[in-house]
Amino acid sequence: EISLGLVGSEMCIRDSYISGNLYDADGTIIDQSYRRYALRANVNANISDKMKIGLNTYFSRDENEGARANLATGLTWDPTTPAFDAEGNYNFTPLVPGVGNGSSNPLVQPENNVRFNLDHQVIANGYVNYNVMENLVLNVSGGVEQRNINQNSYTSLLVNNTGNASVLNRDINRYQNTNRLTYTNDNNPNHRFQIDAIHEQQLVTNSRTTATSSGFFSDNTTYKDLSLGAVQRTSNNSTSESLQSFLGRVNYSFFDKLLFTASVRADGSSKFQKGNRWGVFPSGSMAWRLSQEQFIQDLKVVDNLKVRASYGIIGSQAIGPLATRSIPVIGAGVNYPFDGGTYTVGVAPSSRLANPDLTWETTTQTNIGFDLGLWNSRVTLSLDVYKKNTTDLLLQRILPSFVGPTLVTENVGEVENKGFDINLGLILVDKNDWRISSNLSFSRNVNEVLALVDGNEPLELGNVYYGNAFPVNPTRVEVGQPISSFRGYVFEGVYQSNEESEAAKFGKVPGQAKYKDINGDGVISSDDIAIVGNGNPDFTWGWNWTVSWKNFDLNFILLGSQGNDIYNFQRMRMMGLGSAQFHAVHADYLDRWTTANPSDIPSGRNGTEFLSSQFIEDGSFVTLKNLVFGYTFRGLSNSIGLEAVRLYINAENLFISTNYTGYDPESTASGNSDVDLGIDYNAYPISRAISFGLKMTF
Numbered sequence: 001e002i003s004l005g006l007v008g009s010e011m012c013i014r015d016s017y018i019s020g021n022l023y024d025a026d027g028t029i030i031d032q033s034y035r036r037y038a039l040r041a042n043v044n045a046n047i048s049d050k051m052k053i054g055l056n057t058y059f060s061r062d063e064n065e066g067a068r069a070n071l072a073t074g075l076t077w078d079p080t081t082p083a084f085d086a087e088g089n090y091n092f093t094p095l096v097p098g099v100g101n102g103s104s105n106p107l108v109q110p111e112n113n114v115r116f117n118l119d120h121q122v123i124a125n126g127y128v129n130y131n132v133m134e135n136l137v138l139n140v141s142g143g144v145e146q147r148n149i150n151q152n153s154y155t156s157l158l159v160n161n162t163g164n165a166s167v168l169n170r171d172i173n174r175y176q177n178t179n180r181l182t183y184t185n186d187n188n189p190n191h192r193f194q195i196d197a198i199h200e201q202q203l204v205t206n207s208r209t210t211a212t213s214s215g216f217f218s219d220n221t222t223y224k225d226l227s228l229g230a231v232q233r234t235s236n237n238s239t240s241e242s243l244q245s246f247l248g249r250v251n252y253s254f255f256d257k258l259l260f261t262a263s264v265r266a267d268g269s270s271k272f273q274k275g276n277r278w279g280v281f282p283s284g285s286m287a288w289r290l291s292q293e294q295f296i297q298d299l300k301v302v303d304n305l306k307v308r309a310s311y312g313i314i315g316s317q318a319i320g321p322l323a324t325r326s327i328p329v330i331g332a333g334v335n336y337p338f339d340g341g342t343y344t345v346g347v348a349p350s351s352r353l354a355n356p357d358l359t360w361e362t363t364t365q366t367n368i369g370f371d372l373g374l375w376n377s378r379v380t381l382s383l384d385v386y387k388k389n390t391t392d393l394l395l396q397r398i399l400p401s402f403v404g405p406t407l408v409t410e411n412v413g414e415v416e417n418k419g420f421d422i423n424l425g426l427i428l429v430d431k432n433d434w435r436i437s438s439n440l441s442f443s444r445n446v447n448e449v450l451a452l453v454d455g456n457e458p459l460e461l462g463n464v465y466y467g468n469a470f471p472v473n474p475t476r477v478e479v480g481q482p483i484s485s486f487r488g489y490v491f492e493g494v495y496q497s498n499e500e501s502e503a504a505k506f507g508k509v510p511g512q513a514k515y516k517d518i519n520g521d522g523v524i525s526s527d528d529i530a531i532v533g534n535g536n537p538d539f540t541w542g543w544n545w546t547v548s549w550k551n552f553d554l555n556f557i558l559l560g561s562q563g564n565d566i567y568n569f570q571r572m573r574m575m576g577l578g579s580a581q582f583h584a585v586h587a588d589y590l591d592r593w594t595t596a597n598p599s600d601i602p603s604g605r606n607g608t609e610f611l612s613s614q615f616i617e618d619g620s621f622v623t624l625k626n627l628v629f630g631y632t633f634r635g636l637s638n639s640i641g642l643e644a645v646r647l648y649i650n651a652e653n654l655f656i657s658t659n660y661t662g663y664d665p666e667s668t669a670s671g672n673s674d675v676d677l678g679i680d681y682n683a684y685p686i687s688r689a690i691s692f693g694l695k696m697t698f
Contacts, residue, residue, distance in 0.1 A: 014052075018042075032068070033065045033066055034063070053128050057122075058122070059121070077103065104159070114156070132181075135183055150169055163229065206321075209236040246266045271319055271321055276360075288307050315360040316361040361392050369383050394410075415448070418446055419444045438543070440542070478531070489612040489613070494598075506523070511603035532616050542557065561621055566680050571617075571661060628651075630647060646694070647694055
């Protein structure tokens with residue numbers, strides 16, 4: 001990674017900055033690489049005594065190359081079959097039929113498929129500040145973001161015998177404008193107030209064009225000439241969304257001791273249909289600077305003490321621009337050759353149910369806290385206690401198959417989050433050439449579903465994992481439970497030799513998995529599926545240390561999470577479960593049940609459920625997230641204006657301490673989803689990175 005930055009000022013130019021960055025890295029998995037070019041430039045100027053202007057620009061080009069390997073397939077393939085035979089050719093299938101899984105050699109796809117993605121981004125933000133009159137300032141700002149995404153892929157003839165190419169172009173344009181009029185009255189230092197009147201508007205347009213081709217006779221051209229494929233198809237679509245906002249805000253200071261803020265915000269979104277587009281969201285806060293009171297100043301050791309409280313409502317429109325509508329399906333998959341030859345364009349019902357009643361999701365939050373500084377802020381402490389209630393929660397819901405459409409976006413219910421955040425800062429040593437400081441943060445959040453749209457009936461939400469092979473969705477939203485609750489059978493071990501008669505009641509034999517009969521009907525069925533885990537942590541923490549001595553400096557960050565569960569689907573597959581999985585390849589299977597080894601690992605896959613507490617694991621961890629060690633040379637060369645040179649080494653993800661048996665408890669397949677945290681299936685582990693750097697200051 002190479003970065004270069006320049007800072008300057010001249011005449012009316014108050015300050016200017018330009019920097020460039022090049023980042024080039026190979027992927028953790030074979031045949032993958034990532035490269036980014038970036039350029040940033042900022043300038044701020046005083047045009048006159050009344051007017052100030054500024055412009056910030058950012059340009060980037062991201063290149064992502066290499067087809068992603070399927071870790072789930074690779075980890076469950078036959079480990080006894082070499083990747084290549086004696087002549088250097090692929091062993092496409094296991095040497096012994098029925099060993100491992102039914103997939104092809106996991107190296108074939110990443111080494112022969114082609115993927116090259118480009119992402120160009122241009123961002124420009126500017127502002128004008130104009131002093132209309134004394135105490136009255138007009139600020140007008142605007143921004144434009146343009147992204148062009150080009151995704152190219154080709155599936156080799158070695159992989160599917162036909163060759164498939166795809167080219168996708170996507171243009172995203174964002175426009176934003178804010179107009180703020182601010183009146184400030186601070187003539188009397190004992191009674192100061194500020195009034196803001198703000199108008200904001202946003203517009204986002206999104207256009208997408210996809211072209212595919214299949215039936216290639218050669219891999220030579222890959223995606224670069226789609227006309228060589230026997231079958232070509234194209235599709236395109238475009239959407240737009242807009243947001244209008246108005247905000248009024250008042251700040252008042254009484255003797256610089258009591259601080260008050262009140263605001264009302266109104267937002268109108270095009271994502272909702274008429275009648276539901278506008279939401280009004282008030283908020284207010286107050287604070288008391290006790291450290292300004294004489295009785296606190298007399299304590300000497302206290303230099304900052306402030307207590308504060310706030311209450312507010314915010315809105316969310318986190319849905320797609322067409323989420324309220326049912327869009328018919330049009331494409332090659334629904335065309336039909338009525339005359340036996342030429343295909344007629346077809347239209348099929350949408351898989352999404354329309355919901356014109358969708359409205360804003362709202363979160364009401366109450367917060368109380370305090371800030372404390374002691375001994376010239378050598379010790380700082382802040383505490384925040386909060387309670388958030390989110391109503392009209394916007395989520396995508398899975399419908400029963402008999403309904404027809406299988407998906408609908410709804411305002412599904414109410415969720416409560418409550419907890420606290422603590423931050424403790426310490427300057428342990430600040431003497432002579434030594435300075436040692438530490439900052440410790442601790443957070444706890446308790447999540448609970450309070451109500452759902454259909455009363456207390458649980459909702460199936462979240463992503464689909466492992467195709468559609470699971471008999472039930474692995475997560476559910478249920479009243480009285482956290483929003484990311486895991487579902488499954490309650491695993492009670494393995495039927496032992498002395499439990500033969502008990503096992504027979506459920507059609508089992510010793511060595512097979514034992515599950516809890518929740519409803520006591522003598523049958524293990526989907527009625528016995530229960531909540532078996534929770535992807536939310538009990539608490540998280542972070543510890544930041546900074547140590548400097550003369551020209552040496554050291555900084556490191558420890559992070560931790562405690563009490564979060566992980567649904568280890570990857571381990572489930574490696575234990576031989578799932579379609580096209582022939583037998584177990586996990587090391588734990590060596591300890592499977594036998595009459596001579598009465599363990600709690602089932603003797604085989606028969607009678608073992610995909611989803612059960614057998615595959616729920618503790619995901620708690622402590623990790624050294626980042627460590628930087630450097631040395632700065634000063635006073636090197638006045639002739640060329642070189643002020644300092646800093647050499648440093650930077651290490652990321654140096655170690656992790658955890659009892660989780662998967663690759664990494666931080667890396668899961670859930671992405672940013674709130675409703676299915678902690679699902680581990682085909683997830684890439686977080687990589688360890690060590691870099692050396694040089695920083696020159698002129």
